[in-house]
Amino acid sequence: MAMATPLPSDAGTDAGVRSRARPGPRQPLSTAERMLAVFSYFLTVYRRTWRGSIIGRFLSPLFFLLAMGVGLGSLVNDRVGGVDGLPYLQFVVPAIVATQTMWVAMGESTYQVLGYIKWNMGYHAMLASPMSVRDVLRGHFLAVAAHLTTATTIFMGVAALFGGFRSVAAVFCLPIAILTGLAFTTPIFAFTARQEGDDGFNILFRWVVTPLMLFSGTFFPVEQFPGWMQPIAWVTPLWHGVEACRDVATGAVALGPFVGHVAVLAVYVAVGWWLAERSFAARLVP
Amino acid sequence: MSAPTTTRLTSLVPMPAGAGLARMLVERNITSFRHGWVALVTGFAEPVFYLFSLGIGIGALVQTVTTDSGAEVSYPQFVAPALLAASAMNGAVFDSTFNVFFKLRYAKLYDAVLATPMGPRDIAVGEIAWSLIRGGLYSAAFLVVALLAGAVGSWWAVLALPAAVFIGFAFAALGMFATTFMKSWVHFDYITLAIQPMFLFSATFFPLSTYPEALQWVVRVTPLYHGVALERALMLGEVGWGVLAHVGYLVVLGAIGVVGTARRLEKLLLS
Amino acid sequence: MVLGSVATVTEDETLLSATGLTKTFGDFTAVDGIDFAVRKGECFGFLGPNGAGKSSTMRMVGCVSPVTSGELRLFGLDPARHGPAIRARLGSCPQRDTLDEELTVEENLWVYGRYFGLSRKEVRTRAAELLDFAQLTDRAGDKVEPLSGGMKRRLTIARSLINSPEILLLDEPTTGLDPQARHVLWDRLFRLKRSGVTLVLTTHYMDEAEQLCDRLVVMDHGRIVAEGSPRSLIDEYSTREVLELRFDAEDHQDVAEQVTGIGERVEVLPDRLLVYADDGDQAAAVVHSRGIEPLSALVRRATLEDVFLHLTGRTLVD
Numbered sequence: 001m002a003m004a005t006p007l008p009s010d011a012g013t014d015a016g017v018r019s020r021a022r023p024g025p026r027q028p029l030s031t032a033e034r035m036l037a038v039f040s041y042f043l044t045v046y047r048r049t050w051r052g053s054i055i056g057r058f059l060s061p062l063f064f065l066l067a068m069g070v071g072l073g074s075l076v077n078d079r080v081g082g083v084d085g086l087p088y089l090q091f092v093v094p095a096i097v098a099t100q101t102m103w104v105a106m107g108e109s110t111y112q113v114l115g116y117i118k119w120n121m122g123y124h125a126m127l128a129s130p131m132s133v134r135d136v137l138r139g140h141f142l143a144v145a146a147h148l149t150t151a152t153t154i155f156m157g158v159a160a161l162f163g164g165f166r167s168v169a170a171v172f173c174l175p176i177a178i179l180t181g182l183a184f185t186t187p188i189f190a191f192t193a194r195q196e197g198d199d200g201f202n203i204l205f206r207w208v209v210t211p212l213m214l215f216s217g218t219f220f221p222v223e224q225f226p227g228w229m230q231p232i233a234w235v236t237p238l239w240h241g242v243e244a245c246r247d248v249a250t251g252a253v254a255l256g257p258f259v260g261h262v263a264v265l266a267v268y269v270a271v272g273w274w275l276a277e278r279s280f281a282a283r284l285v286p
Numbered sequence: 287m288s289a290p291t292t293t294r295l296t297s298l299v300p301m302p303a304g305a306g307l308a309r310m311l312v313e314r315n316i317t318s319f320r321h322g323w324v325a326l327v328t329g330f331a332e333p334v335f336y337l338f339s340l341g342i343g344i345g346a347l348v349q350t351v352t353t354d355s356g357a358e359v360s361y362p363q364f365v366a367p368a369l370l371a372a373s374a375m376n377g378a379v380f381d382s383t384f385n386v387f388f389k390l391r392y393a394k395l396y397d398a399v400l401a402t403p404m405g406p407r408d409i410a411v412g413e414i415a416w417s418l419i420r421g422g423l424y425s426a427a428f429l430v431v432a433l434l435a436g437a438v439g440s441w442w443a444v445l446a447l448p449a450a451v452f453i454g455f456a457f458a459a460l461g462m463f464a465t466t467f468m469k470s471w472v473h474f475d476y477i478t479l480a481i482q483p484m485f486l487f488s489a490t491f492f493p494l495s496t497y498p499e500a501l502q503w504v505v506r507v508t509p510l511y512h513g514v515a516l517e518r519a520l521m522l523g524e525v526g527w528g529v530l531a532h533v534g535y536l537v538v539l540g541a542i543g544v545v546g547t548a549r550r551l552e553k554l555l556l557s
Numbered sequence: 558m559v560l561g562s563v564a565t566v567t568e569d570e571t572l573l574s575a576t577g578l579t580k581t582f583g584d585f586t587a588v589d590g591i592d593f594a595v596r597k598g599e600c601f602g603f604l605g606p607n608g609a610g611k612s613s614t615m616r617m618v619g620c621v622s623p624v625t626s627g628e629l630r631l632f633g634l635d636p637a638r639h640g641p642a643i644r645a646r647l648g649s650c651p652q653r654d655t656l657d658e659e660l661t662v663e664e665n666l667w668v669y670g671r672y673f674g675l676s677r678k679e680v681r682t683r684a685a686e687l688l689d690f691a692q693l694t695d696r697a698g699d700k701v702e703p704l705s706g707g708m709k710r711r712l713t714i715a716r717s718l719i720n721s722p723e724i725l726l727l728d729e730p731t732t733g734l735d736p737q738a739r740h741v742l743w744d745r746l747f748r749l750k751r752s753g754v755t756l757v758l759t760t761h762y763m764d765e766a767e768q769l770c771d772r773l774v775v776m777d778h779g780r781i782v783a784e785g786s787p788r789s790l791i792d793e794y795s796t797r798e799v800l801e802l803r804f805d806a807e808d809h810q811d812v813a814e815q816v817t818g819i820g821e822r823v824e825v826l827p828d829r830l831l832v833y834a835d836d837g838d839q840a841a842a843v844v845h846s847r848g849i850e851p852l853s854a855l856v857r858r859a860t861l862e863d864v865f866l867h868l869t870g871r872t873l874v875d
Contacts, residue, residue, distance in 0.1 A: 020674045021683055021721045025632075026645040029674040037671040044668050048659050054475070060482060067486035072344065075492045079348040121655040127621050128649035129672035129720075130641035206331055214339030224346040285621050286582065 029130055038126060038139020039146075046143075053107065057147075061100040061155045065162065068092050068219055083221065086166070086250065093164030094249035095218040097156060097173050098241035101181030104151050106209055108144045109188035110201045117193060123284055133280045137273070141185065148181040149174070167251030176248065176262070180241030183265045186272025193279035212238040240264045330424035333373040334431050337366055340491065341437065354494045355524045359439065366437035367517035368490040370428055370450055374421050375510055376481065378454040381417035382461035383477050387468055414544070417458045418451050425450035432521075440523025449520055453513040456536040459543025460509070466550035484510040509539055570597035572724055572755055573618065577627035580613045587613035589779035590627060595724070600746075600756040604766045604861060605776035606871065611759035612652060614776075615728045618757065619649045631724070645673060648722030648754075652729045654713045658702040662693055665701060666716055673720040683719055691715035691745065707738025711745065718749075725749065727758040731765060743768050763861035775865060782868045787861055794867045795859040796821050798837035802830045802844065802851040819843050824866055831863070 020026045029037070073088030083091040116122040126136050152174055159165065191200065215229070216222070216238040222230050233239040244261040247253045341362035351364040425447055432438050464477065488510040494502050505511050512532040519529050573595040580588040588610040595601040603611040616622035617629060620636040620643050629636055631643045656665050663684050670680035688694045691711040701709065710730065717725060730746070731739040746769060750756055760766050766773050767787045775783040775790070783790055800820065804812045813825045820834030834840035837856030844854065866872060 019679060020645065021670075021679055021719070023646075023721055023723050025642070026720075027674070028642060028645070033674055037674070040671055041668045044664055045657065045659060059479065063483055063486050067491065071487070071492045071496055074496055075351065076344070076347050083347065120657060121651070121653065122657060124621070124651065125655040125657075125669065125716075126672055128619060128644065128647075128651070128655075128717075129669065130645045130674070131672050132641060206329075210332055211335050211339075214335050219340065220343035220347055224343045285623065 034131060034135040035138045035142060038136055039142045042143035057104060057151045058154055061096050062158060064096050065093060065159060089164055090166050092219060093159045094173060094245035095242045097152060097177050098180050098238060098245045099213050099218055100151060100155055101148055101177045102184050102209060102238055104148055105181045105184035105188060108147055109185050110192055113189055113192040114195055117283060127284060133284060134277060137276055137280060144185045145178055145182060148178045152177040165249050169251045170249040172248040173245045176244045179265045180237060183237040183268035186269050186276050190272055190275035190279045193283045212236055217242050237265055237268045330427040333369040333428050336369050340365055351493060359522060362435060362437040363439055365491060366432040367521040368514045370425060370446060371453055371513035371517040372485050372490055374425055374450040374454040375457045375513060377421045377424060378417050378458035379461040379481055382458040383465045386413055386462055386465050413462060414458045418454050421454035422451045438521055442520045442523045442525050446517055446520045449516050452536060456540040459540045463543045463546040466547060466554060484508050488514050490514060512536055572597050573631050575629050578629055579626045580617060581625045586779055591781045593774055595755060595757055597755055598753055599771040600750050600769050602766045602770035602773035603759040603776055604773050606761055609776040610779035611776055612728055615726055615759055619647060619726050620644050646723050648717035648725040650714050650717045650727045650730060654709045656701045656709060656713060661698050661700055662712055663697040666719055669716045670719040687715040687718055707734050707741060710734060710742060724755045724757060729759055766861055775868060777869045790861060790864045791859050795863040796833040797835045797859060799857055799859050799863060800832040800834060800837045800840045801855045803853045804851050815849050816844060
């Protein structure tokens with residue numbers, strides 16, 4: 001065969017299956033195939049870049065566990081013997097589990113996503129293939145969910161060694177944490193798709209992420225705040241994530257409120273998803 | 287902001303000899319910042335959030351804290367000086383690392399600047415001065431909020447503002463020195479790795495006495511601890527000769543940063 | 558269903574056709590009702606300056622930008638309904654490289670092949686063949702970031718061929734490349750065409766259009782102003798040769814009248830006069846015999862640049 005031929009050879013094709021690399025109409029991809037194709041891209045990228053995210057992903061929550069759970073905790077335990085009958089560490093660890101997912105979601109949904117839209121135009125490359133905006137989002141959300149799973153699992157393992165959990169039921173923090181993370185991911189994707197530069201991200205970090213960490217019942221119960229401030233916590237996803245994680249981690253689940261927390265998180269995911277599809281379509285396939 | 291304001295702001299900063307043109311760089315930064323004024327206005331928000339959250343929430347739990355000098359103070363009074371010092375550090379480090387790196391490697395700003403009569407020393411001093419001006423504004427705003435919240439316990443607190451600018455200076459200089467060694471964004475994780483533990487463990491949210499004896503000495507070596515101790519002494523009125531030791535530590539750090547940065551920039555840009 | 562509804566390629570084997578194709582963004586009309594048809598195996602070009610509507614047209618053809626009005630068909634299919642099925646058969650090489658610079662050269666190809674549903678085995682075989690084609694085999698394991706502009710472009714083209722497309726779309730394929738890299742790329746594209754791939758490209762370089770295109774349309778302000786082969790366009794809208802005259806003058810408009818009547822036509826540019834004549838040397842002799850003394854006089858063959866100038870009164874590259 002001549003040296004440089006761009007025509008496909010038969011070597012890679014499986015007998016009996018018509019190759020999609022043959023000219024002519026091609027067999028359409030199934031939903032799962034499309035989702036996994038996009039997912040495998042992010043997996044490939046992650047295999048190259050995971051070292052860079054180690055600190056933000058795994059060490060930050062550990063620092064908070066030590067500073068707040070152990071350090072500040074000894075102060076609180078000395079003075080008032082813990083919070084709501086719990087040692088302070090066990091009070092704060094489930095909250096850090098939930099809060100960590102917010103950080104991971106921010107990390108995965110801001111600069112990275114804008115990069116794929118604007119700088120390296122990775123989404124454009126995908127959309128030139130049979131992938132649609134919907135496929136791209138599905139695959140990318142799946143990748144974020146995978147990140148959330150890894151980060152949460154590792155942190156929970158470490159926290160368990162410190163005695164951060166009272167009940168074995170704490171393993172159910174994992175699905176709740178993933179849901180909490182996605183409740184941030186999908187709306188932030190929608191937000192990012194409408195940004196031109198990173199000014200919006202600074203505002204998001206400053207006015208959403210930090211205040212939520214501080215005012216969502218993470219380090220002390222929201223009941224410590226004046227009554228008028230508490231309803232603010234009720235509408236934020238983090239408070240629901242923190243409460244739901246704390247419920248299962250302490251093994252004290254009140255069914256009604258728990259279902260309510262999960263429902264609010266699910267609504268955030270769904271509405272965010274819908275908004276993300278709209279803003280992605282407007283931005284990427286004008 | 288109008289042009290006269292620019293001039294006034296920049297002339298507030300004393301410029302060392304050989305760095306007179308640094309003022310031009312500060313002016314450039316102010317000009318560029320006018321487009322991002324939202325970020326400027328909201329820049330002081332973070333420590334305020336911490337003060338109100340932890341001050342109220344943890345304050346309601348623990349009521350009072352015994353400081354390392356033995357005084358019994360309310361939790362907001364305990365945590366406010368530490369937040370002031372920490373935010374001076376955070377702002378200065380952000381400006382002198384992420385921001386400068388971006389300009390150095392991507393925006394090629396300095397290549398353009400060096401094609402003019404300005405030299406590397408102007409750049410180093412200019413960037414740090416700019417960071418200090420901004421940090422000073424944030425610190426002043428935070429102090430006013432702390433005062434209104436009843437978290438200020440002494441008249442010595444009027445010195446807390448210059449002290450915050452001074453802490454910012456030390457960290458900006460060090461941060462920029464570190465930036466001149468950075469090759470990619472990945473390296474900034476090391477910055478985060480240094481900053482975040484300092485923020486959390488420098489006797490910020492709980493007194494030094496919480497730590498076991500050996501760890502107390504580790505904490506005493508870190509720069510932010512001296513910033514926190516300095517601010518706490520001033521805002522609680524526990525001023526003694528020991529304060530000068532904190533000041534001295536930060537002066538040395540700042541000097542290392544400035545000299546190191548100027549040398550590195552000369553090597554990087556004029557080679 | 559999609560497979561079943563594919564129309565067999567029509568008699569003259571038109572793979573791509575547009576009628577009254579229009580694209581508007583708000584009040585701005587980027588593409589203003591254009592008609593064209595691309596036949597199997599040819600190289601079809603859109604020539605025009607920046608902002609003429611070429612890229613908007615390409616994005617619609619690539620099924621990544623909805624058609625505002627008019628009719629567009631690829632392989633007999635409507636992009637609005639069969640976008641993924643059409644894109645499965647297209648290769649797309651955008652104006653800016655959209656490679657992932659953190660991945661290696663071959664990883665870029667592997668990942669991309671998966672988007673088209675190729676098996677892992679197929680992707681690897683194809684990638685090896687295409688790296689050979691793009692002369693990048695010895696860089697296969699390197700990261701993309703440090704590659705030269707020409708190499709990145711070739712990699713983008715290799716990537717766009719991973720699915721063995723029947724039509725390859727190239728938006729400004731050589732913009733930003735040095736002359737040598739351009740020639741390497743043209744050679745690769747020429748081989749591709751010979752192997753039966755239909756090429757559709759946009760360019761604002763007349764030499765590129767002349768080198769590669771069998772047929773082209775000239776676009777300006779969202780409209781098609783002329784259509785034909787490079788040769789026929791030059792024959793129709795220009796003389797065979799052009800005499801370029803430069804004078805020691807601030808504005809060449811002032812000296813334009815001195816050459817009136819020489820050649821078929823005179824175009825006045827700020828820095829020179831273009832005298833259109835079938836015999837350039839003869840025209841130069843006439844200039845000389847009139848006692849006119851230009852700083853320089855140069856005779857050259859007419860190009861598509863002259864066609865564009867004649868059609869629009871402007872140059873292609875400002």
